[in-house]
Amino acid sequence: MTEETGKSFYETGRPGIRGWIFSTDHKRIGLLYLTSMLTFFTVGVCLGLTMRLQLMFPGHSIVPAHVYNSLYTLHGVIMIFLFVIPGLPAVFGNFMLPLMLGAEDVAFPRINLLSWWLFVTGAGLALLTIFFGGLPDTGWTFYAPYSIRSGQNVSLAVFAAFILGFSSILTGLNFVVTIHRLRAKGMGWFKMPLFAWGLYATGWIQILATPVVGITLLLILVERIFHIGLFDPTIGGDPVLYQHLFWIYSHPAVYIMILPAMGAISEIVPTFSRRTIFGYKMIAFSSMAIAIVGYLVWGHHMFTSGMSNTARAVFSLLTFLVAIPTAVKVFNWLATLYKGSIVLQTPLLFALSFIFLFSIGGFTGLIQGALSTDIHLHDTTFIVAHFHYTMFGGTGFAFFGALHYWFPKMFGRMYKEKPAKLGWLLMFLGFNFLYFPLFIAGFMGQPRRYYDYLPKFAVPNLVSTIGSWILVAGLIVLAVNLIRALRFGEKAPANPWKAATLEWETSSPPPLENFVEPPVVTQGPYDFVGKGLVKG
Amino acid sequence: MEPVEGSHEHSDYIGAKIGMWLFLFTEVLLFGGLFLCYAVYRHRYAQDFHSAAHELNAVLGCVNTLVLLTSSLTMALAISALQKNRPGLSRFYLWATIGCAVIFLGIKYVEWGAKIHHGIYPGSEHLMANFNPGERLFFGLYFSMTGLHGLHVIIGGIVLLCVERIVAKLPRGEDPGESGTVTIIENAGLYWHLVDIIWVYLFPLYYLLT
Ligand code: HEM
Numbered sequence: 001m002t003e004e005t006g007k008s009f010y011e012t013g014r015p016g017i018r019g020w021i022f023s024t025d026h027k028r029i030g031l032l033y034l035t036s037m038l039t040f041f042t043v044g045v046c047l048g049l050t051m052r053l054q055l056m057f058p059g060h061s062i063v064p065a066h067v068y069n070s071l072y073t074l075h076g077v078i079m080i081f082l083f084v085i086p087g088l089p090a091v092f093g094n095f096m097l098p099l100m101l102g103a104e105d106v107a108f109p110r111i112n113l114l115s116w117w118l119f120v121t122g123a124g125l126a127l128l129t130i131f132f133g134g135l136p137d138t139g140w141t142f143y144a145p146y147s148i149r150s151g152q153n154v155s156l157a158v159f160a161a162f163i164l165g166f167s168s169i170l171t172g173l174n175f176v177v178t179i180h181r182l183r184a185k186g187m188g189w190f191k192m193p194l195f196a197w198g199l200y201a202t203g204w205i206q207i208l209a210t211p212v213v214g215i216t217l218l219l220i221l222v223e224r225i226f227h228i229g230l231f232d233p234t235i236g237g238d239p240v241l242y243q244h245l246f247w248i249y250s251h252p253a254v255y256i257m258i259l260p261a262m263g264a265i266s267e268i269v270p271t272f273s274r275r276t277i278f279g280y281k282m283i284a285f286s287s288m289a290i291a292i293v294g295y296l297v298w299g300h301h302m303f304t305s306g307m308s309n310t311a312r313a314v315f316s317l318l319t320f321l322v323a324i325p326t327a328v329k330v331f332n333w334l335a336t337l338y339k340g341s342i343v344l345q346t347p348l349l350f351a352l353s354f355i356f357l358f359s360i361g362g363f364t365g366l367i368q369g370a371l372s373t374d375i376h377l378h379d380t381t382f383i384v385a386h387f388h389y390t391m392f393g394g395t396g397f398a399f400f401g402a403l404h405y406w407f408p409k410m411f412g413r414m415y416k417e418k419p420a421k422l423g424w425l426l427m428f429l430g431f432n433f434l435y436f437p438l439f440i441a442g443f444m445g446q447p448r449r450y451y452d453y454l455p456k457f458a459v460p461n462l463v464s465t466i467g468s469w470i471l472v473a474g475l476i477v478l479a480v481n482l483i484r485a486l487r488f489g490e491k492a493p494a495n496p497w498k499a500a501t502l503e504w505e506t507s508s509p510p511p512l513e514n515f516v517e518p519p520v521v522t523q524g525p526y527d528f529v530g531k532g533l534v535k536g
Numbered sequence: 537m538e539p540v541e542g543s544h545e546h547s548d549y550i551g552a553k554i555g556m557w558l559f560l561f562t563e564v565l566l567f568g569g570l571f572l573c574y575a576v577y578r579h580r581y582a583q584d585f586h587s588a589a590h591e592l593n594a595v596l597g598c599v600n601t602l603v604l605l606t607s608s609l610t611m612a613l614a615i616s617a618l619q620k621n622r623p624g625l626s627r628f629y630l631w632a633t634i635g636c637a638v639i640f641l642g643i644k645y646v647e648w649g650a651k652i653h654h655g656i657y658p659g660s661e662h663l664m665a666n667f668n669p670g671e672r673l674f675f676g677l678y679f680s681m682t683g684l685h686g687l688h689v690i691i692g693g694i695v696l697l698c699v700e701r702i703v704a705k706l707p708r709g710e711d712p713g714e715s716g717t718v719t720i721i722e723n724a725g726l727y728w729h730l731v732d733i734i735w736v737y738l739f740p741l742y743y744l745l746t
Binding site: 169182214219227236237 | 680
């Protein structure tokens with residue numbers, strides 16, 4: 001393919017490192033994000049492993065208590081702000097969205113570059129706390145009043161998070177405008193691939209929710225420097241107000257993490273069942289519904305913080321409501337698979353395990369959304385298991401699925417199928433060994449964020465730690481396989497999976513301007529028969 | 537010819553406008569968090585907020601409001617001058633707008649200076665010893681909100697300076713609508729009006745509700 005269309009985007013543009021870090025090409029920016037995020041992810045995983053090692057046996061100590069506090073804070077900050085929130089949009093959104101829409105680039109290429117620079121600046125500032133003033137020890141939630149009093153360098157960390165928020169806003173804004181303005185000729189809203197719908201809903205949340213946490217984190221900074229007193233009870237403020245402001249953003253933020261992941265799953269499932277997606281419009285609208293209802297449920301993080309009974313009942317009810325559009329998606333994916341001609345390749349394995357793990361995460365979310373049970377489960381390792389099932393089992397697995405799905409397009413090489421499947425298997429098994437026991441320990445009452453625990457929780461914790469090793473073994477297999485493929489992999493054809501969306505119509509890797517001729521869209525995004533990919 | 541990177545940067549008037557409005561939305565929400573705090577504490581400490589507001593100088597506040605409203609007018613005039621392809625006039629009005637911004641900041645400086653001189657600033661001993669919790673929060677919020685607003689005035693002023701430079705460099709006889717300069721000045725104007733509007737809300741909430 002490349003011979004016909006000329007050079008790929010790797011071969012055009014300025015040479016050397018400056019051709020990358022100052023490039024406004026959406027594809028290069030996507031890859032910049034990919035490398036920086038995978039680096040941070042690796043650091044985060046190492047921190048997680050250290051914590052699990054500490055928790056292997058009761059009373060077993062490799063790190064002192066205050067270091068453990070910094071470990072989970074840094075792990076949380078890295079995983080949340082540097083991995084899952086930028087997550088799929090920053091990497092695959094940047095790379096694929098213009099391709100999927102048949103555009104040359106995003107609406108504001110220079111702002112796109114700026115957002116990557118803000119991202120690395122924020123990340124750099126956060127890591128500077130290692131050297132200046134000590135790692136923060138507040139947890140990634142920076143709850144007041146402790147975050148105001150803590151002697152560690154919380155100021156720099158919240159400022160870093162503020163910058164990262166700004167980067168996220170700019171990405172969201174860019175995507176919303178791109179989707180409104182740059183769709184190819186003939187691509188109506190309902191001919192867009194569902195990944196684009198996911199990004200669209202996400203973009204709105206990024207725009208509407210992130211500024212609130214931005215100002216909230218700035219207030220922590222101001223509070224630490226000037227003692228304004230808004231969240232400090234000794235001056236007259238109310239720490240619970242901080243929690244409200246924080247979760248008004250941070251709950252919608254979990255949908256920032258999951259909606260693009262669901263979008264990617266909606267691409268993978270039809271491609272590997274060779275069948276048009278079931279209920280296209282329902283999936284598209286359920287993304288928007290999740291985005292809207294997701295705004296109104298932040299109170300469920302605060303059932304034990306002091307709220308009126310009415311407020312708690314309302315928040316609980318709304319929390320249950322969010323489950324409906326989510327379930328709509330799950331049923332649609334399953335219905336798509338039904339009677340499809342399924343090809344069980346690595347991306348589909350990730351997608352199926354996403355559905356499985358995310359469902360567990362979702363159902364346990366309902367348990368916490370119910371008032372009476374949440375009082376018992378609040379701040380136990382049950383919660384730790386729940387959010388790892390949704391964020392890691394959900395978004396994390398979708399991320400790796402998307403990486404395997406779009407790898408040939410991004411790098412123009414094929415990876416080996418067998419090691420990828422092995423890596424997936426290890427990851428999936430390890431994941432369940434790592435986190436499922438924490439549901440049980442949490443149910444028995446083990447609190448989270450402690451560096452030690454009572455002997456009665458010994459068994460689930462030991463299993464969990466062993467699980468973490470299996471998981472990491474899987475990650476290593478996947479990584480080695482992909483890195484090998486970069487050099488030695490077979491050359492990828494334009495459309496290795498026989499997918500029907502636009503990004504597969506250009507060469508792998510695409511040329512700088514994406515398409516030689518601006519595409520004109522006549523069929524739907526999953527019309528395998530119409531495109532001659534499947535016999536009718 | 538080989539495609540050059542950046543060559544595909546197109547000028548899309550509507551796209552630029554949507555982007556700007558979305559950005560303004562985020563600014564409103566940024567301030568929204570603070571307005572929310574204000575609402576919560578005003579509700580909780582109504583009496584304290586009432587008495588603390590007496591400390592603020594309503595005359596200076598009024599003058600500042602007039603200054604900013606005037607600057608909005610000159611901004612609008614600058615835009616329409618450029619739309620009518622009169623860059624010289626446009627630059628004159630831009631300078632007038634920047635002048636208003638400077639006056640506004642000057643008056644703000646005097647106000648803050650007086651407060652700080654009297655020991656009324658966040659964390660001061662005077663504030664902790666002689667004021668009620670609600671009054672302390674009132675001043676805390678006053679300094680944060682007017683401070684953040686002042687920061688926006690400064691940023692807005694810098695943006696206007698840049699726009700002035702761009703207009704000054706317009707080649708003679710070129711239609712500013714074609715080159716995208718009109719889009720730039722319109723978006724800068726939108727930003728400036730937003731900064732104004734926020735003040736229009738801050739002013740009554742702090743100075744007039746006594
Ligand atoms: C090998 C992978 C991982 C391991 C071994 C691991 C392990 C852990 C452990 C032991 C904790 C602390 C529990 C406690 O004491 O409260 C924790 C907390 C956390 N993890 Fe992970 N984790 C991993 C991956 C991830 C990923 C991929 C994400 C996000 C996508 C994530 C997000 C979080 C968050 C947000 C916290 C809470 C931090 C806080 O309490 O402030 N983790 N993890």
